Amino acid sequence: MEELLEQLLEECRPFTREGKVASYIPELAKSDPAGLGICVQCSDGRHYQAGDAEKRFTIQSVVKPMLLLLALMDNGEEYVRSRVGVEATGKPFDAINMTDQTLLSDHLNPMVNMGAIAMCSLIRGESYEHRYQRLLELVRTLAGDPDIALDEAVYQSERRTGSKNRALAYLLQTYGMLEDDVEQVLDCYFKCCSISVNSRDLARIGFTLANRGKPAQSDQRLFPGRYAHYVNAVLMTCGMYDGSGDFAVNVGVPAKSGVGGGIMAVVPTKMGIGIYSPALDQKGNSLAGIQVLTRLSQRLYLSIF
Amino acid sequence: MEELLEQLLEECRPFTREGKVASYIPELAKSDPAGLGICVQCSDGRHYQAGDAEKRFTIQSVVKPMLLLLALMDNGEEYVRSRVGVEATGKPFDAINMTDQTLLSDHLNPMVNMGAIAMCSLIRGESYEHRYQRLLELVRTLAGDPDIALDEAVYQSERRTGSKNRALAYLLQTYGMLEDDVEQVLDCYFKCCSISVNSRDLARIGFTLANRGKPAQSDQRLFPGRYAHYVNAVLMTCGMYDGSGDFAVNVGVPAKSGVGGGIMAVVPTKMGIGIYSPALDQKGNSLAGIQVLTRLSQRLYLSIF
Amino acid sequence: MEELLEQLLEECRPFTREGKVASYIPELAKSDPAGLGICVQCSDGRHYQAGDAEKRFTIQSVVKPMLLLLALMDNGEEYVRSRVGVEATGKPFDAINMTDQTLLSDHLNPMVNMGAIAMCSLIRGESYEHRYQRLLELVRTLAGDPDIALDEAVYQSERRTGSKNRALAYLLQTYGMLEDDVEQVLDCYFKCCSISVNSRDLARIGFTLANRGKPAQSDQRLFPGRYAHYVNAVLMTCGMYDGSGDFAVNVGVPAKSGVGGGIMAVVPTKMGIGIYSPALDQKGNSLAGIQVLTRLSQRLYLSIF
């Protein structure tokens, strides 16, 4: 397996030169575009890795499924669904999915910024700092990695340059979908996005989603299996933004990308996969990362279709 | 199994009273809203059915995956993908998925009318009548039912009232995505939609998609397994129109609905399911049909997530 | 005056090289991009002209105000307003001014194709050929030029290449705003657009709109003054497509442009102006024509603001 991973990284390394690292947040622009790593967590408890699998990077949008998961754990499926829709938007990550003059909860999707910001207001906590701490704790638990922490520089950078997210949050407030103080909600959101992880963390978290709540070789269910169905389904239809359709055809498993270069892929019942490669395609997905996953899916028959 | 199916139909029969039969085509308005039937084709070659499983109805949009399949068989994956995109539109079945002044092939989806009309121009044939005959032949073969035929009354009704489809086809032509005579292309499209099938046919066709090209208990591959991945992936993200996200969360298998009341569901490696219940919800999906599938998925753990 | 006109044409001639003749209709692509002419009809009955003022060209969208005028004369203000709105669309000439799934009469504007096509169905006649003949007669009467006739080559060219207009017409039909046979309605519309006029004709027609229905030095009112208000107001807000706002600021009089290179400007109570210059800007307006009108307005203080 590790040999296969090494080989795939070699094959796909040239693609890192075709993408560009995210630049809208100054701190992200410092990433090394040549970075490339992968980790696969299998159901037998073993994990395999290659390349920059232990290189840390900010989780960015890959935190969205965890925000959704915590919202589900805190409120149940029915309430979360009533507040944030699940239809694919067919649009970029920061899209304003509205026409005319009405924004409805059904226009939101937890994997697109506006829906993810709404998700922050659904998770519980005495303060927005507390909500962030609870999310961080969940990420640590799912990854089995207590060292996961905030990347303070990225967080400060996000906070300073987050005009679009501020606009999205105020739109939510305008249409009655966000009652709390916008700056506090966004502060929580920016922190969640700035959590620093590595490919191994993403592989392990992905595995709990693949295994309906249970970490590898554990009998402890961290969350109800039904929530894994919910999260994985949303990942399948909208996890790769407006590249989700091509990803479903070419790779065929639920996944979530982030502009930090991470991709977390979920192969139901079988494995969790973490990828790191910060050179992005035009839709904001890791360009070489998608290539690696496409090949891995073909070689190991991972498509769930 | 048949007992379970009977029981589910009983449970869900009240939902038939909450929907409305399609009325935009006069001929469809004549359907009996109380109709409800199901057929399940399993991999051991057996099939189970209940209710109006042999009642014939027009296939309508459930023909779209077969149009896509035939286009793939005639042209290969790469060419078809270059002509019609695969992103979810998040919009109703007859949506004009464009903003501003540009319509690109990436805005199309084979499961939405505009993309399906484009698909008619991709399948081969000496004439559009010939193309329709080839599609009909494929449907008969996949269903193993040589009696499948055109519902002439619905076809004539569609043809007379198809202003929106004409508008969509002329838009395709405007943007260079349809070169042939619009009326001929639409005639083929209207005929394809007016093919009369029953739930058993849909179950058998669905099974070939679940079984990567092979009918139950057969070694003959009717189409490459790779095309089943393609079609099933597109069904998952966009097969139930702007209800696809909820369907993925609640049922968790690829499926396609039609305004004739049919739903074809694909449970990869396991089964094909055909549903008939013409009372539709506001998104144009069979209302009781979705309820039956939701319960069936929960009882038999069918979700692929 | 004629000296001023000659001088303005000299000043603006270089702008003819910055535009492009319309190419979406093959026949229009044959126009000479260097063509430039102007005619001014004054209230004292005299007219002044310079350059290619007698060069004939097809009227194209400049016929839209006459379609609106005839619809008003045939049906009265209230009925016409109930069928076609008057709000500026802020969009290009062939825009689909709809979002989501509803197209309402208030989304139409008589100066944008969809509204103009609807207008053809409002004017009276035993057949669509008869309606066209009545419109042609009105144009001849307003221009005082019985030689105005159809440019058969352009008409045939429009007819062959009118996919977008066909799409727009079928959309109108879909939403219940066009009941008649689409091809017949469009045939009338294409003929109306293919009427061949010269700058002098446009100046005289514009004068009747400026003079609330009366030709220069005539006591015969060809249409009620109230309809001139209606038409001129719509020209002001939407006559130059999505360049109407800049035109209002820079020239300040009601006007209508056509892709044939014509502009008809209306200086209320004072004059009618006809321009010919087929090199167009990106919005489809005569580029040098707008420059000539801007300068003429400044020199003669024509702005109504």
Place this chain on the structure above:
Amino acid sequence: MEELLEQLLEECRPFTREGKVASYIPELAKSDPAGLGICVQCSDGRHYQAGDAEKRFTIQSVVKPMLLLLALMDNGEEYVRSRVGVEATGKPFDAINMTDQTLLSDHLNPMVNMGAIAMCSLIRGESYEHRYQRLLELVRTLAGDPDIALDEAVYQSERRTGSKNRALAYLLQTYGMLEDDVEQVLDCYFKCCSISVNSRDLARIGFTLANRGKPAQSDQRLFPGRYAHYVNAVLMTCGMYDGSGDFAVNVGVPAKSGVGGGIMAVVPTKMGIGIYSPALDQKGNSLAGIQVLTRLSQRLYLSIF
């Protein structure tokens, strides 16, 4: 004249019962829906008034033409035009006039909130408080009324409830069209909207726009005549939001409405008109106010078309 005004108010008083006072700002909801007043300022220096002509109310969007005027005075026409477009949006007052993912200065209009907020950043001042003071001074000068002042309660109310305007401002910032601190810019904007005026003030301000910069019977030009053309043209195409087209047809003069119930109308060379009637139609325009202006325009032949 005063008799005519009294008579028109009587005729139109019933319309006050068909509208609703603005409620999105709590403080505005306290207005008396039966309020109705008018003042007409003529070029001979006399003014005529009837009803609640001296009742004070907040200027709201009627301040937008003054923001545009001050921006023009501070920066000249070319610069202002390069920063904020002038095309009609055909959309409501708080519309997000963008599709897809790009917002350009050409999508803005100074009479729609987003453009007006941008305008605040164009006027000069050492601070945003200073900018507001300069705008207030201009309003006082144009109205010849040194008593014009801020309505503190409305200002505080606007500030607390301005989520939509915050969203619009952050969108401007996202697309590089607003560099300063959003809260400071909005504070200036909210103050400008909360200036308290009466119908007589609006009539006098309107007159200076009608008279190309000169107050009645004065030789002192308060601003260049060219800027009056600019402002009046923008009012004509977009001053009454998505009711501008109907207003142009039915009244035929440049005008600006505000949700406080005010309308300022400009009859070029002839008069300025101020209206107060806080019961609004669905587009946010004073319902009875438009009726009064329609009748006044018909009786006195005010249409500039």
